[in-house]
Amino acid sequence: MTKVDTDIREEIERYQLDKKQQSELSDLLELCHSKLDETNDELVTKAFILCCKSHEGVKRASGEPYYLHPIEVAKIMADDFNIDDESVAAALLHDTVEDTSVTLNLIEELFNPTVRHLIDGVTKITGVFESRDSKQAETFMKLILSMAEDIRVVLIKFADRLHNMRTISHLPRQKQLKKATETMELYGPLAHRFGLFKIKNEFEDLCFKVIDPNSFKFIARKLKEKKEAREKFIGEFMEPIENELEGQKFKFEIKGRPKHIYSIYRKMQRQQKPFEEIYDLFAIRVILEDPHTKEDCWRVYSVITDWYTPIPKRFRDFISVPKANGYQSLHTTVITKQGRKVEVQIRTRKMDDIAEHGLAAHWKYKEGATGGSSELDKFVHWVRDVLDSPRPDAATEFVKDFQLNLYQDEIYVFTPNGELKTLPKGASCIDFAFEIHSEIGERAIAAKVNGKMVPLRQKLKIGDQVEIITGNKINLNADWMEDVVTHKAKARLRQFIKQKERKVADEGREVWEKRAAKGKVEASDQELTKLSKRFKFQNAQDMFYEIGAGAFDVNKLFEVVKEFKSKGRIDRPDQEFDDPSEDEIQEHYISTARAVGDGKALLVDGELTGVKYSYANCCNPIPGDDVVGFISRNGDVKIHRSNCKNAHHLIRTDSERIIDVTWAKNIDTHFLGAVKVIGEDRVGLVNDLTEVLAKSLKTNMKSINVSSEGGMFEGILTIYVSDLNHLENIINRLERVEGIKNVIRYE
Ligand code: MN
Numbered sequence: 001m002t003k004v005d006t007d008i009r010e011e012i013e014r015y016q017l018d019k020k021q022q023s024e025l026s027d028l029l030e031l032c033h034s035k036l037d038e039t040n041d042e043l044v045t046k047a048f049i050l051c052c053k054s055h056e057g058v059k060r061a062s063g064e065p066y067y068l069h070p071i072e073v074a075k076i077m078a079d080d081f082n083i084d085d086e087s088v089a090a091a092l093l094h095d096t097v098e099d100t101s102v103t104l105n106l107i108e109e110l111f112n113p114t115v116r117h118l119i120d121g122v123t124k125i126t127g128v129f130e131s132r133d134s135k136q137a138e139t140f141m142k143l144i145l146s147m148a149e150d151i152r153v154v155l156i157k158f159a160d161r162l163h164n165m166r167t168i169s170h171l172p173r174q175k176q177l178k179k180a181t182e183t184m185e186l187y188g189p190l191a192h193r194f195g196l197f198k199i200k201n202e203f204e205d206l207c208f209k210v211i212d213p214n215s216f217k218f219i220a221r222k223l224k225e226k227k228e229a230r231e232k233f234i235g236e237f238m239e240p241i242e243n244e245l246e247g248q249k250f251k252f253e254i255k256g257r258p259k260h261i262y263s264i265y266r267k268m269q270r271q272q273k274p275f276e277e278i279y280d281l282f283a284i285r286v287i288l289e290d291p292h293t294k295e296d297c298w299r300v301y302s303v304i305t306d307w308y309t310p311i312p313k314r315f316r317d318f319i320s321v322p323k324a325n326g327y328q329s330l331h332t333t334v335i336t337k338q339g340r341k342v343e344v345q346i347r348t349r350k351m352d353d354i355a356e357h358g359l360a361a362h363w364k365y366k367e368g369a370t371g372g373s374s375e376l377d378k379f380v381h382w383v384r385d386v387l388d389s390p391r392p393d394a395a396t397e398f399v400k401d402f403q404l405n406l407y408q409d410e411i412y413v414f415t416p417n418g419e420l421k422t423l424p425k426g427a428s429c430i431d432f433a434f435e436i437h438s439e440i441g442e443r444a445i446a447a448k449v450n451g452k453m454v455p456l457r458q459k460l461k462i463g464d465q466v467e468i469i470t471g472n473k474i475n476l477n478a479d480w481m482e483d484v485v486t487h488k489a490k491a492r493l494r495q496f497i498k499q500k501e502r503k504v505a506d507e508g509r510e511v512w513e514k515r516a517a518k519g520k521v522e523a524s525d526q527e528l529t530k531l532s533k534r535f536k537f538q539n540a541q542d543m544f545y546e547i548g549a550g551a552f553d554v555n556k557l558f559e560v561v562k563e564f565k566s567k568g569r570i571d572r573p574d575q576e577f578d579d580p581s582e583d584e585i586q587e588h589y590i591s592t593a594r595a596v597g598d599g600k601a602l603l604v605d606g607e608l609t610g611v612k613y614s615y616a617n618c619c620n621p622i623p624g625d626d627v628v629g630f631i632s633r634n635g636d637v638k639i640h641r642s643n644c645k646n647a648h649h650l651i652r653t654d655s656e657r658i659i660d661v662t663w664a665k666n667i668d669t670h671f672l673g674a675v676k677v678i679g680e681d682r683v684g685l686v687n688d689l690t691e692v693l694a695k696s697l698k699t700n701m702k703s704i705n706v707s708s709e710g711g712m713f714e715g716i717l718t719i720y721v722s723d724l725n726h727l728e729n730i731i732n733r734l735e736r737v738e739g740i741k742n743v744i745r746y747e
Helices: 003-014 019-035 041-054 068-081 085-092 104-110 113-131 137-147 151-166 173-193 197-211 213-247 261-271 275-279 294-307 349-357 359-364 378-388 395-401 429-436 438-443 478-483 487-518 525-534 540-548 554-567 579-596 645-653 685-696 724-735
Strands: 252-255 282-288 330-335 341-348 410-414 420-424 444-449 452-454 466-470 602-604 613-615 627-631 637-641 658-663 671-680 701-709 712-721 740-746
Touching (some): 019 041, 019 085, 041 068, 068 151, 151 173, 173 197, 213 275, 282 294, 294 330, 429 466, 487 540, 540 554, 671 724, 685 712, 724 740
Antiparallel strands (some): 252 282, 444 452, 444 466, 627 658, 671 712
16 A cells, blocks of 8 residues: 555545534435445445545535535435445545546555546546537437446436436526536436336426426416315315225325426427316325235226226236336226226335336346337346346345447548547448538548547547538548448448449550550441450459559550451460469469569669669559569569558469569659658748758659648658658658648558
């Protein structure tokens, strides 16, 4: 243990709680004892003291000491969710890491890894909730679930928001509105999906009060006015039933189920009815205390329907067939002698707990509910699966294993506007760009992830905020094929590669047509297809592609066409077009290379005699690059960079014609190279770039091509370089120019 930790331990031991804090602590401990299976008093007390100590002197908007907030959150954890003491401790400390000097390491030292894990989770999802502005609650929920590995993290966040909403009146109006809309849009639906109906209702009423205070006040006032009449009616309605149930020794509670204000409002809106008509639909709930069973619910049903006439159509048995979210209850609607309809719900205490607290209640009743199958969403399915499987573990073990390992195949990322996008796991910025729009994908030149420039091929993580920087022209790269996972991006790249190949083939066809015109022969497409097969090409297109790429000698084709045209047939065997001449060429050049070079590879230095060579203009190799030579059928060697796509194609299809080449030591020529520069646009940027090149690098520039858009600058500088070192120097220097974000070699 470090000295600092020892100090803090001592400080916590010495810390004196004041009177108010002491009574808060004993309230909280009492609540824990009554609501939780077991409570480690020491753990909760230590967390309580660290909470008071670390928020010491800080006040809330209301003027109250800040520590009261985490204490209230801890109380909600114990009272509403009643899960365990670790989540109570984490609730007490949920704001410490974010707002005070307390670190996660310290928390782990003082408490245990679980408490650390919970607080870390809350801090992280708070960031997501607070920094994003999203209306897609559904996707948002998935995001939260995939980020929060432990469901207790989400519950602490709910409790935190609930207390903040309860005390929202102290904030300025603007902030109130922002929080309320956010809560309505995100927390409400989330709470609903978790089956936390009581919390959801409270969220809705608290928000409604802020968003539409007049309607809220109107309904609240009406409810108050009607309260007496309502209670009287319920009393009269229930009296005979209560007597009968008591006579039969039932233990029960009756709730008049006052609907929450927002749901009354929504019904008024939806059904276009005045308050009275909505409100006068009475609903009464009979809750049977433990150890009553579901059979007892049926006995209560029979007592009620003995007294009042049921409407058969309105009977629902959610006990035998629970709702998807685990809800169980008997529903019936009966008519009083005065002709008033009353809805009656009958359920056990356990069923009521699950109806109110949803998922959280499942901890209390470990075996959970059994489910129907309609409208089951993935989440509830999964929860049910976990809950249904027989588990011998203790309750706490169960909670620990309760990992939210759902939605593992998807990640959720944000656009700059805070819009959520769902992508498959492993997606890159390129996938994201295509997801936004195919045009964005085509024109993407760089990406910013969480405000930082990154290469387009970078893989994305959950919660990343991604901005794509586009240029004016299409900027696709065949190599991206390896960096994309989405169908959209793959399809477009495949199309692009095809187009590119077609272009090379078109060039090859042109070469052929010129040669044919010069030699005064003509051949139809059909004939060319037929003849191409003698060179072992699949079709004429493939042959033209090779001609275009400089890999197949057009003269060979010419000879064959000429022979075919004059004789109407070809006498030579296929062999003659192929291997022998190949070997000869290979051998000849290799021997020449050995004579001149280092014995292993062909030296390229411009002084070689006997070997004609040229640089492939698809990849513009410069000294220092890894290169390969490709012996073409007309006898010269084309030098490609070994990472060139065309070279790869040739290696795949014609590996025997590849020859090792290497650069000679001293090369005096200059090579053309290009770099792409991306950065924030500013006045004088181009000047600074050319200055750096000319002055400090003594580099001549052939051309510069710039475009700028939306404050971003993209430039392609074509320069004369002596070798790779030189080019790398240039890249390094240009990267240091103010405002420049990314410099890459450009082909
Ligand atoms: Mn908080």
